Amino acid sequence: MKAVEVVADDLGVVKKIVEEGKGWETPREPYEITARITARTADGKEIIPSKEEAYFFTIGKSEVRDMLGDGRLIKRRVFDGKGEFPMDCPLHDSLLRVHYKGMLLDEPKSVFYDTRADNDGEPLEFCSGEGLVPEGFEMCVRLMLPGEKSIVTCPPDFAYDKFPRPANVPEGAHVQWEIELLGFEMPKDWTGLTFEEIMDEADKIKNTGNRLFKEGKFELAKAKYDKVLREYNHVHPHDDEEGKIFANSRSSLHLNVAFCYQKMGEYRKSIETCNKVLDANPVHVKALYRRGTSFMLLGDFNDARNDFEKMITIDKSSEQDATAALLKLKQKEQEAEKKARKQFKGLFDKKPGEISEVGVESDGGKDAGDARVNGGEATSADRGVNTNDSPTSESEYAFEEERPGLLGSLWPSARMIFSSLGMNRCAIL
Template identity: 80%
Template sequence: MCVRLMLPGEKSIVTCPPDFAYDKFPRPVNVPEGAHVRWEIELLGFEVPKDWTGLTFKEIMEEADKIKNTGNRLFKEGKFELAKAKYEKLLREYNHVHPQDDEEGKIFANSRSSLHLNVAACYQKMGEYRKSIEACNKVLDANPVHVKALYRRGMSYMLGGDFDDAKNDFEKMVTVDKSSEPDATAALVKLKQKEQEIEKKARKQFKGLFDKKPGEISEVGMESKNGGDTAGSGEAVTSRDRDGSGKSSPPSAESDHAFDEEKPGLIGRIWPSARRIFSSLGLNRCTIL
């Protein structure tokens, strides 16, 4: 942001927070961890992007190759975000390019497809497999038998865990172009290895979940059933003991009085008559204070 506002020969003091000071670069010994970093920048010069207006198609393609080569260099250096920005800038500029004949159209289409696939490669390196697949689809929408696009999309499918889709793309490569069979075969071998790795991890993760023998669950059920039968037998025996054929012992005096009705008190005896009197007077409820 600072450099964009500077003029050639101008110097600026820049202060950067620790999160953006060094990134992947090693921190100097004399700079404590978490410290803000200040440095001086002098802008020696810059190149103004060439305006494509008025250029011939050949000149436009030459300028595009320069920007593309810069993106390729950044990609090789592992700066995938910066490389992607170069490719996407070219694709935006391509919206204003109009080939004049079939030959120019073919060159332009190949260049645009190459840029889309380079963007897909950047997304793939960045771990954004779904976006990589979308970039490949832009090529395959225009040319469904583009071998390189099928290969790159298949790799993104594989890395994203969509093994069936990856297999379909690799197999389609061979049907489209027999010369791509070695690459497709190598990709299918790699896909098989990836599937085995995932399966091995899944087995390890769920190890012990299904270790029980098939009969153990049914045995538990049998034990419960047997236990229920035993309980039922116990109840039956108790009933027979209670209602057995032998003569039962005579009830004790305590049990004789267990079901005797309780005799009502004075209030209990006069309440029915009083209730009828209250009802005849139209009083359904009466509260005695």
Template identity: 30%
Template structure:
């Protein structure tokens, strides 16, 4: 509000009449808060929303003393008054009162001196300790968002964006911006600039604000120094631009033109996918799906080492069958039909630590590679619920054989997952016939046993124990399960349980060579444990004896000097 008020003739809010409608609260004066502020609604507003702290509100008003003397009116200037609510830009009674209003509402506020101009008043128009009346119409307001919840970045939306998605830290955004000082002088302007969100651009405010914006959104930012250029400021960078002095706030107009979504395909952040063109729908390939793609593989310097699918026939491969490098396999599995993406694949998911000769060039050892991929189409492997009981058993058996093949290639982790996949098809067998249930039981035993062998190779001994126990619950005389569980118990340093399993296995199959060898190993381990225990406890006993000897010696010395340590007068 302005201090140099004009004092127009007396009157009500121009363009309005007090409507004494019998409509709820209209015409009734109510107290707001506990500081004496009163409100009487003259006209109800629209909807239910009210402005909040930081919003830019637009109002028309007439201000009067209690005797009816009018000291200010926005109508006299033919210009609505705008200000940011709740930031102390107006008297406290306004900040508190307008927060209760709806769009289009008209109300009279009676404001006590403590919430107006207090003891000093506002000479010459408002005397000391004056209670004021303001008839206010809330025309509209613009939402202002406090981005960091500390007032450091206030965002006012000028143009709403599309949809609901907003960029994330790894995404690559394209923006336009214009930064100015409070006096309007230009600091920096860019037609279009691209950057990764987490890396930021121009000033620290950008990386925070773009994560709240939708595609096509345009906003104006009030940026305090801590999110601009802080205590150091910024040197001018030529042209018509000027520098930023230390501890200076900025006004920035920012538009989010578009962005490319970057997602982490693997949890270790070593396969990344940047979407260049969105695909159709929501469906994606599953394990076993046959996909048709176009792809170009490049090195970091841009050298193309492979190009497939750009002739008449797209390149086709099966997901999770190791027909392409692991990173490409995983990346394509996350894509939708028609999607075009750039995959960044680190060596662990590409060609590893050895040099690889490809179609057009050699991929050096330990290379990160880049694939431009377009998913033309795919045919998913049937989901479990689509299969008959017979098909479930057949699929489970096929997955088990795939696991066996991976185990022979010493790919134990992948083999383990294949056995788990095989089990998932026959886990619920309530609809199976008796013959199918028996087939499923044998498959479950076989998959759990083989998976236990994988877990032993992967040194996951606790899981190996659990898998063998599942087998023994179904077949208590399964020698392989007893044998592998004993192996796990030995590694878990539980020789008693290991011996129980080995002895039981030998009772069932006395001539089993593998079990006999494991029993021999167990006895050697027990001797080793006993020897270590004997040495350990021997060391402890030796230390205890030594300590006892020292204590005895100290006691003797105390006896020798005892008379000198007591009071001779006693």
């Protein structure tokens, strides 16, 4: 009796073994398969005739790739490239050279740009990881092999709705790109470089991150700083002078990462990143300033005050910046206390046995935790600069405004209100 194996739970696919194979191993991605295949309909009609020549294919080598998993961004390979997937793809930030044709998904497939026609026949060159092309475009190119041609169908939010839009591309347009990856240059390997050469390469990447930060591309900027920090794990200074330069550079990168987190509204992560600098150097004034600002934006006013006051005791030249920060902190405390008093208004006017409701102000439909993001510049310590330098260059940055939630507004302000009323605990009877 031949074995029958149910492949699909709904019995839509059933496999009947007519002749047992040998061994225990079955093919899996990315095995290359050679097989003879015959296909018949249920009534026995042959639709793929048997032949002596075997079929050859690779499991897992998909011609079509759903990049987002929801069917919106589709990459379809029409011409194979050279090399092994994905090892020979430009997965890391690289200098890429591509020819492409951009079309609207309308009836005539209107072409809005063609490098071969509109760029004097020259390919487009760009560095990945710098936001120089639409996100959907870069995502697909990173998974192409040199020489590969693919057709990419892209939704508006990964095409030009969040990227400078060509004049002939309407807002909300779905687009299609025909892309050919001509080649790419991998980033320079730091192995074998001198310390001076390594620091030069680090500065190039860091400066790119600073440019992205100024453009408001905080996630991309953070990725650049993180890249250098990962490379620094394999750098070993040879003497005290190199060690000082290296420590300053690494601290600067951590603080830039913390600033990115701050701009992205991730204040806890910003604080954790500042702690990495302060663990190595507890009197690093810039780290105290950055952490204090994040504490303030988070509503941890006492911790923020401690950091700003510590700045003054460590370095008198930072007093102007610390004083300005303390004034801003006092203003935010007063605003939080005023809001808390308004929310608690009438709470203690009720007689015993009555329940009072705490009024909650409407935020106009915005989430309580939303933060306003302002522009600014990433700061980075120059080589050899004392790590105790005051953050004078940061004084021009406006403090972020965070709309606190109910509990964030009540504490610690509510605690002060209770104390002023002579109550250490509040019980609603």
